[in-house]
Amino acid sequence: xxxxxxxxxxxxxxxxxxxxxxxxxxxxxxxxxxxxxxxxxxxxxxxxxxxxxxxxxxxxxxxxxxxxxxxxxxxxxxxxxxxxxxxxxxxxxxxxxxxxxxxxxxxxxxxxxxxxxxxxxxxxxxxxxxxxxxxxx
Amino acid sequence: xxxxxxxxxxxxxxxxxxxxxxxxxxxxxxxxxxxxxxxxxxxxxxxxxxxxxxxxxxxxxxxxxxxxxxxxxxxxxxxxxxxxxxxxxxxxxxxxxxxxxxxxxxxxxxxxxxxxxxxxxxxxxxxxxxxxxxxxx
DNA sequence: CGGCATCCTCGACGATACTG
DNA sequence: CAGTATCGTCGAGGATGCCG
Numbered sequence: 680x681x682x683x684x685x686x687x688x689x690x691x692x693x694x695x696x697x698x699x700x701x702x703x704x705x706x707x708x709x710x711x712x713x714x715x716x717x718x719x720x721x722x723x724x725x726x727x728x729x730x731x732x733x734x735x736x737x738x739x740x741x742x743x744x745x746x747x748x749x750x751x752x753x754x755x756x757x758x759x760x761x762x763x764x765x766x767x768x769x770x771x772x773x774x775x776x777x778x779x780x781x782x783x784x785x786x787x788x789x790x791x792x793x794x795x796x797x798x799x800x801x802x803x804x805x806x807x808x809x810x811x812x813x814x815x816x
Numbered sequence: 817x818x819x820x821x822x823x824x825x826x827x828x829x830x831x832x833x834x835x836x837x838x839x840x841x842x843x844x845x846x847x848x849x850x851x852x853x854x855x856x857x858x859x860x861x862x863x864x865x866x867x868x869x870x871x872x873x874x875x876x877x878x879x880x881x882x883x884x885x886x887x888x889x890x891x892x893x894x895x896x897x898x899x900x901x902x903x904x905x906x907x908x909x910x911x912x913x914x915x916x917x918x919x920x921x922x923x924x925x926x927x928x929x930x931x932x933x934x935x936x937x938x939x940x941x942x943x944x945x946x947x948x949x950x951x952x953x
Numbered sequence: 954c955g956g957c958a959t960c961c962t963c964g965a966c967g968a969t970a971c972t973g
Numbered sequence: 974c975a976g977t978a979t980c981g982t983c984g985a986g987g988a989t990g991c992c993g
Contacts, residue, residue, distance in 0.1 A: 708935050708938035709859065709931050709934045709938075710859075711941075712934035712941055713930070713934060717850070717854040718966095719966075720966095722846070722847075735975055736974065746966075746967050748967075748968085749966060749967080758948065759945055759948040759949070760941050761941060761945070770974090772973090772974045773973090773974065773976095774974065774975080782937065785937070786933055789929040789933035792927075792929040792930070793850070793929070795926075796849075796926035796927075797848075797850060798846065800919065801846075801848060803898065803919060804849055804897050804898060804919075805848075806898075807896070807897055808896055808897060808898070811895065855986095856985080857986095873954065873955075883986075885957085886985090886986060888955080888956060904955095908954095909954040909993090910954060910955065910956095910993090911954065911955085912955060
């Protein structure tokens with residue numbers, strides 16, 4: 680095969696690129712999963728909830744520039760995919776707590792590789808960008 | 817701190833969530849990097865090029881449902897960020913080869929953790945989704 | 954062959970107001 | 974407090990045609 684560790688972008692068991700063709704979002708596992716966590720706020724919320732559970736209002740204050748429409752919707756999507764749990768406490772007024780599931784934690788662990796890469800190599804990317812923009816070859 | 821390996825979503829050296837506030841795309845390293853590779857076609861092309869270099873037309877045939885406008889643009893963006901190289905051979909008619917850089921390979925290695933997670937856990941996510949949709953609590 | 958220029962669609966996301 | 978409903982914007986991406 681190949682020694683480059685290029686993984687299952689395709690299917691679980693195929694590593695050839697012969698049939699990339701028919702992979703729209705609906706039948707490609709990778710795109711199906713990633714399309715949900717690549718939203719504007721998903722990673723921010725996942726990061727927060729990876730530390731400890733938060734209530735709706737707490738998350739709002741943590742991320743002041745998120746509209747509450749998107750906060751609601753993003754949390755719902757993350758819950759739908761099984762990454763976070765939503766617990767309602769029948770207090771008065773009601774309070775709702777969001778917490779990360781086991782599935783969510785395992786996903787975030789994988790994601791953290793990319794996040795830390797980004798933190799480490801951000802400068803290199805910015806330099807590459809500047810170089811490229813300087814000489815529009 | 818914390819033992820959960822939640823990484824530098826924030827800044828290079830801070831692991832508190834106290835100031836998530838002022839992180840728009842422009843001053844958050846993670847979002848700055850990820851916004852470029854989370855495009856519709858970026859990962860597909862990165863995956864292909866992680867195996868071997870390809871020419872423009874080859875990539876078109878590999879991914880038939882990409883418009884050639886987006887192929888050009890995505891390749892340009894990846895080149896701009898330093899992930900791939902663009903080599904023009906002055907043949908007649910001209911041919912252009914795209915190949916992954918060292919930076920690109922190191923980034924793709926980090927990304928591969930997420931890709932393989934997606935491949936492994938796609939079924940679990942789909943099940944969670946069905947369960948959620950079944951009972952709109 | 955490997956593009957670039959133009960026009961258009963459509964869905965993600967924002968702003969605002971109202972509710973149990 | 975934790976949402977839902979409605980309307981509006983804006984840009985990613987698609988379709989088509991031309992060029993060195």
